[in-house]
Each structure stands twice: as C-alpha cells, then as structure tokens.
Amino acid sequence: MLKQKLTLAVTTALALTGAAYAQSARDYISIVGSSTVYPFTTAVAEQFGKSNSSFKTPKVESTGTGGGFKLFCGGVGVQHPDVSNASRKIKKSEIESCAKNGVTDIVEIVIGFDGIVLATSKKSKPMALTLKDIWLALAKEVPEPGTGKLVTNPFKTWQDINPDLPAKKIEVLGPPPTSGTRDAFVELVMDHGCKEFPAVKDLEKADEKQFKKVCQTIREDGVFIEAGENDNLIVQKLAANPNALGIFGFSFLEENLDKIQGETINGVVPNFENIADGKYPVSRPLFIYVKKAHIGVIPGIKEFIAEFTSEKAVGDDGYLSKKGLIPLPAAKRKQAAADANSLKTMTP
Incomplete structure (x- = not known):
C-alpha cells in the first residue's frame, strides 16, 4: 500500500x-x-x-x-x-x-x-403531457392494457397512449447515453412515469434490477432518435419537422422561443419561475x-x-x-x- x-x-x-x-x-x-x-x-x-x-x-x-x-x-x-x-x-x-x-x-x-424540456415546433399544436404519457411513448416494454403483462411497446401514435393527445406519430429526438441530459431524463422522467403502473412498481421490491431495466430502457425501433450532443441541431430539426419532439435543457428553449415551444408536463409549463420554485417536475x-x-x-x-x-x-x-x-x-x-x-x- x-x-x-x-x-x-x-x-x-x-x-x-x-x-x-x-x-x-x-x-x-x-x-x-x-x-x-x-x-x-x-x-x-x-x-x-x-x-x-x-x-x-x-x-x-x-x-x-x-x-x-x-x-x-x-x-x-x-x-x-x-x-x-x-x-x-x-x-x-x-x-x-x-x-x-x-x-x-x-x-x-x-x-x-x-429544466429538461420536451419541445416541439411552434407550427404544431401544444400537447399536455404527463410523465406517464412520456414513459409509455419511449419505454422498450410496457404493460399490456387489460393484463398488465409486459410486452414490446406497441404504441405508434400519441393518441394510442392517451385519447386526449393528437393522432400524430411518436417521434422523439434526444441525447445519446454519454449525455448527462439523458441520465437526468431517465432518472426524472422514465423512473417516475413507470411507477404509475402497479405491475411495474411492484417489481421495485421483488427484483430491483429488473425494475430498473423495465423503467429505464428506451425503445430501439426508430421512435427515439439519438441526435448527438449538439442541442442546437435538435432545435433546427424541430423547426423543420412539426411532428417531432425534442429533449434538451431549458436554456435552448429560452434561446429559440421564436421557433419552438415547451410542452407542459403534469400540467406545469417549463418556464424560469416554475423551475426556480420547484413546480416543474423535470429540473436538475x-x-x-x-x-x-x-x-x-x-x-x-x-x-x-x-x-x-x-x-x-x-x-x-x-x-x-x-x-x-x-x-x-x-x-x-x-x-x-x-x-x-x-x-x-x-x-x-
């Protein structure tokens, strides 16, 4: 020694x-x-x-x-x-x-x-999202309606998940695994969204390793697109594609409010005041x-x-x-x- x-x-x-x-x-x-x-x-x-x-x-x-x-x-x-x-x-x-x-x-x-925001083009109609909606959209496996059995994510549109959401294709541009934003998104969104389902929440006590895998594994069927470490590039892609959502830090939303809008999560708007006082659920x-x-x-x-x-x-x-x-x-x-x-x- x-x-x-x-x-x-x-x-x-x-x-x-x-x-x-x-x-x-x-x-x-x-x-x-x-x-x-x-x-x-x-x-x-x-x-x-x-x-x-x-x-x-x-x-x-x-x-x-x-x-x-x-x-x-x-x-x-x-x-x-x-x-x-x-x-x-x-x-x-x-x-x-x-x-x-x-x-x-x-x-x-x-x-x-x-704050970590989910943003869309200003040309698209705003979406009122919940942590549960986002998890169902992005998780690799989700509980089958009616049985609770975990199945490969079948959802293609936002309306498949929630009848109050638009019938547009789920398409999300986000950070790669090397990104701290990806780590924080998994912890603050995916880990909380999955607990809305008793079948998944029960796994936490029974098999923590499996629970983490189910909650944190993002689907790999082309719905979630890794857009690299350049958040400005995601902003540009959102401006060009009104159907896509992008995941990035609040500062990039602030700088591009002429092109994009932040979606509400659990009824809270992603703005300076809501992040500062802890109301916005996805802050770090x-x-x-x-x-x-x-x-x-x-x-x-x-x-x-x-x-x-x-x-x-x-x-x-x-x-x-x-x-x-x-x-x-x-x-x-x-x-x-x-x-x-x-x-x-x-x-x-």
Missing part, C-alpha cells in the same frame, strides 16, 4: 513538473463536458477573457457529460482538461476512474438549476468540476472560479440567468461560492 502511494505521489509530481515546463504548450484553461452547461461556461469564458488581460480566454468543448468525465479523469498534466462541465453529479465509478489515474482532489461547484442541478492539482500550474483557474461563482454571473440578475440558467437560492449560492473559492474538495 505504501509503495502504491509513493508511486502515485511520484507520478503526480512528475506530471505536474511536466505541466510546469510545458506551460508554453498550454497557457489557457481547457474545459470539456456537458452540452447543456456549454453555453453558460462559454459565456463565463468570454467574460473572463475580456476582463482579465493577464489570462487567455479558456477553451470550451462540448463532449457530453460522460465524455467530459472520461477526458477529465484521464490524468494530471497539460494534456488533460482542467475543468469538466456536467449536467448531473459525478458518478462513483467516475470518481474511482479519476483516482486510478491520479486525479484525487476535485472541486465540485453547483452553478444553478436547469448543473455542475462544473475542477482539477485542484492544475491550480497554480495552468494560469487563471482560481480567477476563473471566482468569475463563475460571482453574483454578476450566477446571481438573480446575473448574465447567466439571461441565458436561461436558474440561479440557486441566495444562501445556497453564497455557500457554493465560498466552498468553490476556498477550493474545498469532494469527500470520497
């Missing part, structure tokens, strides 16, 4: 020494991760670059939450990113992957809230994760954290709220900023 610790310490020291010598190769902050958090981090990066003549504008790449953590956890040194955007909390398996590669001191920063916190070992080696990371957690960025009237970020309550915001700026690391 001692030998392993010494080896890890030496490896980390060598990586950092290498990073110090290679500053000429990278004298800017490298950020990867969530497509949902991408527009917020990009806005902060641009503001940071403008207001700090001592530092270069950070480079921000949209790789998806899962893809971002894979890169972030790859190791310590300039060849690895400094910051990872995430539209969900880091998983235990990802923390373990980080630790294996010497990434042990991680600063977790909650930047605000976001957003994060950035910072590699503490890179602070003091890559220039500007501490200053970038200060900009990202400032009231002018994430406050009630901050420039990120104008881009669709839902601010944390004032007390939580203050605590998050204090923890971030003191570089408080996650506990294992």
